Amino acid sequence: MLFAKTHQHQSNLATYCRTGNPVEIKGAVQKNLTHYRRLVFNNVLDTLETAYPITKNLLGDESWETIVNRFFSTYNIKSPQIWRMPEEFKNYLIEQEKDLLITYPFLENLLEFEWLEIEIFMMPDVPHKKYKDGFYTLNPEIDMMMLSYPVHIKNPNLITEKDKGSYFVSLHRNPDTGSIQFTNLSIPFVDVLEHLAANPLTEKDIKQILKKYASENEVNIAYDEFIKQSLTTQLLFK
Amino acid sequence: MVGIGYRKDFAEDFADNNVLTPSFIEVAPENWMNVGGYYKKLFDKALEKHPLFVHGLSLSVGSPEGIDINFVKQVKQFLDDTNTVEYSEHLSFSKCDNAHLFDLLPIPFTQDAVKHVAKNIRLAQDILERKIAIEIVSYYSPIAAEMTELEFINNVIKEADCNLLLDVNNIYVNSFNHQYNAQEFLANLDLDRVKYIHMAGHTQVSEDLIIDTHGENIIDPVYDLFGFTMQQLKRDVPVLLERDFNIPELDILQCEMNQLQNIKTNSLKKHSHVIR
Numbered sequence: 001m002l003f004a005k006t007h008q009h010q011s012n013l014a015t016y017c018r019t020g021n022p023v024e025i026k027g028a029v030q031k032n033l034t035h036y037r038r039l040v041f042n043n044v045l046d047t048l049e050t051a052y053p054i055t056k057n058l059l060g061d062e063s064w065e066t067i068v069n070r071f072f073s074t075y076n077i078k079s080p081q082i083w084r085m086p087e088e089f090k091n092y093l094i095e096q097e098k099d100l101l102i103t104y105p106f107l108e109n110l111l112e113f114e115w116l117e118i119e120i121f122m123m124p125d126v127p128h129k130k131y132k133d134g135f136y137t138l139n140p141e142i143d144m145m146m147l148s149y150p151v152h153i154k155n156p157n158l159i160t161e162k163d164k165g166s167y168f169v170s171l172h173r174n175p176d177t178g179s180i181q182f183t184n185l186s187i188p189f190v191d192v193l194e195h196l197a198a199n200p201l202t203e204k205d206i207k208q209i210l211k212k213y214a215s216e217n218e219v220n221i222a223y224d225e226f227i228k229q230s231l232t233t234q235l236l237f238k
Numbered sequence: 239m240v241g242i243g244y245r246k247d248f249a250e251d252f253a254d255n256n257v258l259t260p261s262f263i264e265v266a267p268e269n270w271m272n273v274g275g276y277y278k279k280l281f282d283k284a285l286e287k288h289p290l291f292v293h294g295l296s297l298s299v300g301s302p303e304g305i306d307i308n309f310v311k312q313v314k315q316f317l318d319d320t321n322t323v324e325y326s327e328h329l330s331f332s333k334c335d336n337a338h339l340f341d342l343l344p345i346p347f348t349q350d351a352v353k354h355v356a357k358n359i360r361l362a363q364d365i366l367e368r369k370i371a372i373e374i375v376s377y378y379s380p381i382a383a384e385m386t387e388l389e390f391i392n393n394v395i396k397e398a399d400c401n402l403l404l405d406v407n408n409i410y411v412n413s414f415n416h417q418y419n420a421q422e423f424l425a426n427l428d429l430d431r432v433k434y435i436h437m438a439g440h441t442q443v444s445e446d447l448i449i450d451t452h453g454e455n456i457i458d459p460v461y462d463l464f465g466f467t468m469q470q471l472k473r474d475v476p477v478l479l480e481r482d483f484n485i486p487e488l489d490i491l492q493c494e495m496n497q498l499q500n501i502k503t504n505s506l507k508k509h510s511h512v513i514r
Contacts, residue, residue: 002354007302009346009382014334017343029379032415032447036378039449040341047340076337080296080309081268085340125274141274178276 017041019073044072044085051086052114058104058156067097083122090115106149106159113151113169116143117180120171128175128237135200136227136236138193142172144185152182174234181233188213189226196236203227239476240495240502241291247485249280257488260495262323264291264478267316285320291434291478292322293403296338299358299372300331300345310365317366324434324476326371326403327362329355329394344377347390356397363400371433373403376411376440376450387412388426395431402427405436406464407456411448421466429471437464437498438480453483456494461501468505477502 012023016033017040025033045068049056056064068089075092077085090111093100101107126140147167149159168185170193185193188210195201195209203223210219230236241262244252252258263284270281294313297305317325330342345351363370374391385393395402404427413420439454456479464477479495 001350002302003348003350006346006348006351006354006382010300010302010331010334010343013343013381014331014337014339017339017341018337026382027380028382032378035443035447035449036341036343040339043340076335077340078336078338080306080333080338081271082338082340083269083273085338121275122273123275124272125278173275178279 020069041069041072043082044068047082048086048089051089051118052111054114054151054156055107055110058107058110059100067093067100070097083118086118087115104156105161105164106151106156109147109149110151110156112145113147116145116171117182119143120173121178121180123173130237131200134202136196136202136206136238137200138196139172139175139235139237141175142170142193142197142235144168144170144190144193153184170235172233172235176234181235183230183233183235188222192226239474240499241288241476241478242491242495243293243478243480243482244281244284245482245485246277248488248491249277249284251488253280253283255488258492258495260288260479262289262291262476262478264293264480266295267292267313268295271312271316289323290320291324291326291476292317292320293373293478294325294327295340295342296332297327297362298331298333298338299327299329299355299362300343300351301333301358302331302354303333303336305358305362306333307361307365310362314366317368324371325366325368326373326401326434328373328375329391330375330377342375344375344379344381345390346381347383347385347387349384349393352390352393352397355394359394359398359400363398369399369401369433371401371403372398373405373436374408374412376405376408376415376448378415378447378449380416387416388423392426392428395428400431401433402429402431403434403436404432404467405438406467407436407438407440407460408450410460410463411440411450414448415446420463424463424467425470432471432475435464435467435475435477436480437477437494451483452480455486455490456497461497464498465501465505468502469508472506474502474506 009025012025016023017037020037048068071089071092077088079085094108120143128140131137149163150167152169168190170183170185171180173180192206192209207219207223239261241264242258242260244263244265328342331345332339332342359370409420409424437456438452439456440448441451441454442448477498
């Protein structure tokens with residue numbers, strides 16, 4: 001069994017790496033311990049910066065580093081996979097950094113959007129099943145989200161309360177390039193994608209759904225545009 | 239056999255040309271478990287041509303709270319799925335007080351830590367149904383040491399009944415940082431347990447400190463120590479070139495791998511001449 005004093009020495013080193021606050025560790029070369037803090041913290045900082053470039057840019061370098069330091073000092077990271085750590089950072093900010101969310105009411109949306117991009121980029125492959133001719137199928141490597149602010153289409157520095165509303169966006173992984181593409185969706189097309197997520201649809205099926213929202217002429221124009229774009233980005237397959 | 243640490247930075251070039259010709263590739267399971275997408279497709283393609291060695295980062299055999307059983311089970315699945323040849327991990331801790339730190343921190347060289355770490359390794363080996371090759375890590379400060387590094391390592395390896403991953407660069411770095419004779423240190427390890435060797439570059443940050451960065455080419459004294467290691471081992475062992483940062487053109491990596499193969503061949507040849 002590990003002695004309490006040995007545990008304490010390890011805990012002291014880990015705490016120093018997390019907080020940067022000097023601790024006394026028996027037998028340690030203090031000047032060399034600073035390298036552990038530097039290496040450990042920079043690794044976390046780099047990973048989060050890569051995950052949330054827009055959020056970091058919005059908050060500015062100094063504020064960003066302060067927040068990351070607070071996160072790393074106080075929050076116990078659970079995932080052994082470092083690429084998943086940014087999700088825990090996002091949840092920490094949403095749950096613990098209330099003042100930040102008051103200053104930037106759209107921040108929660110922005111964090112969710114930036115994380116979803118990573119999650120879909122990394123998600124396990126989902127086999128795509130070819131369906132019968134004449135049917136459209138949805139790219140299975142996809143997720144949709146509803147936003148209260150247009151963080152996916154507008155520079156966050158320009159977003160104001162006037163922008164508050166309901167926005168829908170889908171993110172999917174291009175099977176050829178692996179890149180993540182987002183599609184800004186109106187409610188009728190959210191409806192279409194939700195139906196497509198359940199079953200492949202024909203042109204007639206899709207137009208039938210759209211007719212709930214618009215005239216036949218408008219439906220035909222919107223359908224053509226949507227299908228053309230969706231097949232190009234491989235949101236849909238035919 | 240000389241292999242290369244497979245990195246996303248050169249995954250496309252690796253798939254598209256034959257500049258790099260390793261005998262095997264190595265990855266960290268944490269970066270590839272339960273993921274898909276573009277890079278996973280390239281990785282799968284690489285696996286069609288190369289045997290896989292897996293080198294873990296987050297097992298944290300030195301964690302005071304013990305190892306994460308669910309995580310070990312996921313690693314096992316990955317090893318089985320990829321038909322992994324050898325699984326290795328670090329003699330360090332990267333998790334403490336239930337928080338991951340994503341770096342390799344030194345374990346106090348104490349008798350209770352020997353027992354604790356050995357127990358963790360044995361438990362992981364039982365779940366994995368294979369022996370782990372444990373790597374001697376580079377470290378920049380001892381932590382409350384009550385025995386020498388050599389005693390600590392030999393005791394852990396014996397008590398855990400595990401294999402040893404010899405990172406020759408780490409031995410060089412530690413001998414420089416803590417002022418001991420690297421050859422003497424190597425000669426006093428239980429070399430029968432060595433199943434795998436790592437080679438890498440490092441960065442000297444001050445007059446008396448080297449950091450193990452894997453961001454530079456291997457320097458001559460480390461090549462020399464590698465030759466000495468092979469002469470001590472007197473048998474062929476897979477060797478890996480690790481390069482994580484500041485990655486050069488692939489032909490430069492291939493040159494380093496060729497040099498490793500040449501040193502290995504010559505060292506073993508010398509040994510066989512001596513025997514005859």
